[in-house]
Structures are given as C-alpha cells and as structure tokens.
Amino acid sequence: MSFSDPNETFRQEARELLEQLELGLLDLEQNPGNDDLVNSTFRALHTIKGSGAMFGFTAVAAFVHEFETAFDQVRKGQSSATPALIAVALDAKDHIHKLIEQPDQTHAGGDAILDALRATIAGTSATAEIPEAPAPEAPAAASQPSAAEGRWRIRFRLPADALVYGTNPLLLLDEIKAIGPCTIKALTDTIPGLDVIDPEVPYLGWQVDLVSADPREAIDDVFLFLKDGMELSVEPLLDEPGQVAATPVSAPAIAAPEAAAQRPEPAMPAPAQAAPVHAKAKPTKTAEPDGASGSDRPASSSMRVDAERLDELMDRVGELVIAQARLTQIANMSSDGNLKTIAEELERLSSGLRDTTMGIRMVPIGTLFSRFRRLVHDLSRDLGKEIEFITTGEDTELDKTMIERLADPLVHLIRNSVDHGLESADKRLAAGKPAQGTVRLSAVYAGAEVAISVTDDGAGLNAERIRAKAEEAGLLAPDAKIADQDLWQMIFAPGFSTAKEVTSLSGRGVGMDVVKRTIDGLRGSIDVATTPGQGSSMTLRLPLTLAIIDGMLVRVGNGRFTIPLAAVEECVELPEGIEANARGRNFLDIRGSLVPFLRLREVFGTTAPADPHQKVVIVSSGEGRVGLVVDQIIGNNQTVIKQLSKLHSSIKSFSGATILGDGTVALILDTSHLVAFGQGYVDQGRAA
C-alpha cells in the first residue's frame, strides 16, 4: 500500500483539476464575461497539460494543448463563452477524463470534438470581431511579432537545489528559444572562488532578450514548475535607451541590434490584442506570475491519506475512549486525588482527539453537490427543458464514506425530478407556472441526522398512476386501502416505473429500488412529500456519523441503553396522574404541543419493577418528536458505535451497541425508528 504510483498521483490530481475545470465552465456559462473564471479555467487546462506531459500521458497533453489553444481565443477576449461553446468544452473535458482514466485504450472522437470546438470559437469570434476589425485575420496575427509588445528581458537565477532536483537550465533556455529569436547572456557575477564552489549549485544567472509576440504567459509557462524559490524577472524591453539602462545589472544592450534586425514590418497594427496584453505585462517583478499560483497553493497545505488508515485511526480512538471510560469509573470510586485529576485530564484529551479524528473524516456535502450541476446541465440540454438548479446547505458535513455512497442515489433522484417531475415548457405555461422549472438540492442538520432533499416544482406524483402500476406489478391488491405515504413508498419497489415511455435517462424501473437499498444500508430513510400540480420532494434522512457519538445513558428495568444526545431535546418527569391512563392515550403536553410517548418498559417487555418516578426523554427526528419513558437517566457518555451482527439486524429499535466504562454492553436506541413508531400513535389518536 505504501508504494505510491506516480501515474495514480497524476490521475488523482487530474481528476480534481477536471472537476475544477467543469465547475469553471459551468460558472462561465452563467457569467460569460468574467475574466477570473476564464483564467481559472485556462489555468486548470494548463496544469493538466503540463503534468500530463511530465507523467507520459502524451495523448492527454496533445489533446489539452489543442483545447487550450482554442480556448485561448476566449481568454484574449476574441471569442465569448456562449452556451454552445461551453457544451463543446464540457465534451472535451469528458474526453480528457477518458484519456486519463483509460490511457491504454484508443478513444476516437477527440478530433471531432476539437473541430467542433474550433468551429464554435471561430463562429463566435467572427461575430465579435466585426466591429473592431481592421485586421480580419486576427487569430493569425497572434503569431506575428509586433514592435510594441514583442520584446522582453528575462532574468532568472535557479534556486540552489535546482540541479539536485533535476532541473536543466539548458532545457529552459531551449524552451525560451522556441518562443522566439533571442540573445542569451550568462550572468557570472555571483560565482564564488574555486575553493568554495559547490559543483551541485547553479551559480550562473541568465539574461535573455527575447523577441516574441506571444504574450507574457508563454514566458511564464517555461518557468511554471520552477517558480518557487527562483529569482525571475520578466520585463518588457522598450526602445527608449533610458529604460534599458535602468535595468539593474550592467548589461550592455547586446539585444538591441539583433532585435531590431528581427523586427519585420514596423508596427503591424493589431490594436485589439495589443491593449489587453500590454496591460498585463506592466506589473512584472519577481517569481509568482499571477497565473498558476492560486490553484497550486492549497495543495501544499493538505495531504492525501488512505481511507483505510483513517478507519484504523478511528478504531484506535474508539478503543481509547472505552479504556478512558473505564479509568474514569475507577477514579470515581477511588479517593486518590491524583488519579481523579489525571482521569479528568485524559477524558478531556480523548474527547478532543475523538472530535479531531471525526473532523478529519467529515467532508462538506458541497463537494458532492457541485457534481450535480453538470448532471442538470446535461439533462437540461438532452430533454430540452429549462431548469434552474439551486443548492443550499453545501457546508453541511457528513462522514466521507457516507458522502461517497450518496452520490448514486442522488443522481437517481435528481434525474427523476428532472425527467418525470418537471413538465415540458408548454405544459408548465398552460398550468400557469414559469417555463423554467426549478430543482432544489438542500442539506440541513435535523437532530442526530442530516436531511438531504431533492425538490422540484413539477407535476407531483400521480397517485392513480402509481396505484395502477402497483396493482399491475402485483405489489398491491386491487381496491386495497393504503395511506398516501405508503403508496409513495411503492415507487421504491424493484421494477417499478410509471414513466410511460422509457427515455435514455430514466423509466426503466431500476434506480429507485437501488436508492432505497443504499439508504437503508446507511441506516437512513426516505420521506416522500408531494402536492399534485405543485411538485414533489424526496428527503433522505441519514445519521451524521457511523463511528462515535455523544450519548445519554438511561436505565430501563435492569438494562442500560444509550440515546444519541443530538436527538435529545429535553428531559421531563412523567406526571404521576398519567400513569393511571396506561394504554391508549399516551400523550404528554409539552408547552402546549401534544407529544406521544412510548413506555420503553412495554416496548422491551421488561419485567423488573418500575421506579416510582419515571422520566421522559423527548427525542426528535426531522419533524417528529416522541417521548421515551425510562426508569432513570444515568448521564452522558461518549459512545463508540459497534454494529450489531446479522443475528440481531432484524431488531429495528436499536441502531447498534456500545461498550460502557465497566465493560458491559449497552444498546443504542434508533431514535428515528422510535419516532416513527410514536408517530403511529399520533395518527391513531387523530383517527379516533
């Protein structure tokens, strides 16, 4: 495992860059004029090209190079980011993805995409240029040097360790030569005496006077992978002698005659591009070209870790928490002050360690949400429906493994909303709704859970059609009575689909049952809400974490149970009078609202005598609340969740077990299951 494959490293990096690229393109579609977006997109492309070539992904590098060249027109403002262009660019991005993931296979279609890209860009640039076109061959003009912008003085010194890391200054100089004709001068002023010279240190500096029409970025590109620690200055070389003399080193102007000789027809006018390039060239000083730095910097402060190692760390922390709980218990029984102090300190440390470890595993769900923008974009194009896609709660954090496993279910739900939920524009207008449909993806914390909803303002679920379909599939007996909520759950049955025709996207009846299974596997649930004509909403409820939680320890009879603290709203005493009512009317009046309660003694069939003063722990899950009647509230503890074996997986009241400080096992109550159970009481109460 410890062997790291450089190709894999490149792939990982490229995946991130491609994601960045995709987001940039999608943002660009919305703000076509935004230079920052254009630049960040370009940067992502450029880095992929650079590292692709470095790691031997030549096909990738070649393709991206063409892509980049075409996209350069957009960056220069000669072409605008039209939706058509974005669509082709996204195809190109997908192609790069294929090239990177399966480098051994040949992927046809690359040329077609590039042709389409060039054609699209030519299309937009042609129209853009007409008003300001004294030079109709503007793209070609880019390769011709022009006096005003074409001369540069580059001075650079490599960092002391550059040779050790394999940098060859001669190659750099060759690259500069490739940009345009130049004169190169070695700066020998810093070479020390022979007695102290270190053969591995590059003492020489270089000064290059270059004639080139390529913008300054071409020069920066040469040094793209070196810029840390090196001295680099790039200045435009102007004709005024004062300017040349002003450069700090006593450099005789060798460049002048040659540059002059190289300069062809004076001042071929290309005002359209001269202006922006020139503006960029002015503020030039050292290292860090304002180019690639932004995307590189965060990488240095984070590192990749194998998910397995994180799991292992989590297990160890779990063991530590259990051992610490035992120590605390022993310390509490002892009269030794020192022992108590250290036990308390250890408790504080281990809970801090626990939070940090869990924090490492928590990832904001926004990373997942952003992937769906592309999905909606493509769906919108393929189905010809105009869609506004709104996401909220991106910073809601969930365990990393959970987020990974949520991707597929959410894809299915979003597809369903777009394909089945949203009507066509004509139908929407006829129903008095705006032609543009809306799909919302949101995440919020709800008690010990996270609720993730996909909501659309489409037609809503069609009860009759679902019913007919369920009967046809034999899932429901004809004229059986069924609550709406249960009817909606039918759509998650395997093989169920109400789409009249199968589209390429959905309607095959696979998908929704997969969604259901995945969510069940994560100990979550799916709520369906719908209003005919107004739209529908699917809400996934998921536990925050699968590892360690804060718990409240309670006693029921002789058994001890843990309730996830995040689900606990409050604790009250059970009023004595209510005892007499016993069965049937199990409701509490909590500040004016009716809360059903469950006697856990009854639910668990406890035979031990009840305590005289029973307590009620009010827990919530989503909208629902339920009171759990217990004999005693023992206190709070850190709870390491252990999964129950298959032998007990059929018992739904418990989500797992944990080991207490004294070494015994306590079961963890599944609050959302109990709340649902309690809500059944409410419904019965209403019906009566």
Place this chain on the structure above:
Amino acid sequence: MSSIQTGSMKALTLRLQDELFAVEAENVREILDLVPITEVPNASPFVSGLINVRGRVVPLADLRVMFGMDRPEPDQDTRIVVMEVTIDGEPTVAGILADKVHDVTDIEAASIEDAPKVGMRWRPEFIRGIGKRNGGFIIIPNLGKIFETQGGRSPSSAASEERSAS
C-alpha cells in the same frame, strides 16, 4: 463434511444439559468464564444476549434453545466458547453458552455416523453427525445451519416468539 470423513477431527467437547457436544477446535477463539450478559429486548431466545469480548460486541447464542433443552441459571461450571461461525457467507464471531467445557480431543472419522433420519428429538439438519467415545455419544452440531436459520428469520416471527416465550 469432508473434514469428518477423512482422518480425524480435532474437537472441543462441551456439555449442554445431559448431552455431550463437539465443535471443531480450529474455529474456537477462546473460552471465557461467565461475563456480564446484556439482554437484547425482543431478540429471539437463541441469541438473546450480547457480551464484550476484548472490546468487541459479540452476540451470545444458547444452543440449548435450538435443541429444546431446559435452561437453568448459570453456575460455576458455565463457560462461553467464543467461535467463528459463518452466517450468510459472512464470517462472524459469536459466543456459545456451555454448561461445562471438557477437553480437546480427536474424534476418529470412522466412528462418526450420520444423524438418523427418524427417532430423534431434534431437527436433523442441525446435526452434522454423531460420534462415539468411551461408550457414549457425542453430538456434532451443524453450527452453520443453526445460525443461518436464525439470521434469515423475519423480525415479526422473532418478536412474536419472544412474546410467547416470556
């Protein structure tokens, strides 16, 4: 089965009520004195408890339930045999309650007979074979089958069984 038919089987012998049982020794992880048992409400009596085995939560099975035996309270001879069993293809660690644990012994394959199809109090699929030693019988239970039956049980039947039993 094959391991029984060829050569001999290294087995741990244990007593459940009046019967001697043998389980394959290589699947036994450890033998524990009685530890605190946490009851799982609404679980079937066969796996009604959980125990802590070195920081792991392990289900505790009572084979006496499956063989229709009396279940007196544990005494000083009671032990827990921690074993690896396969449930629905997944290796699982489970504890088995034993009234007494005897020794590890070799059971000659030749002495093992198939369980008789008739004239037996127990469900035949729960028994892999019956061996002989010192003139007495040793029952070799089919643990895979016993646990599988349990795992595949629907929640409603497990719950109703609990109610009728309590």
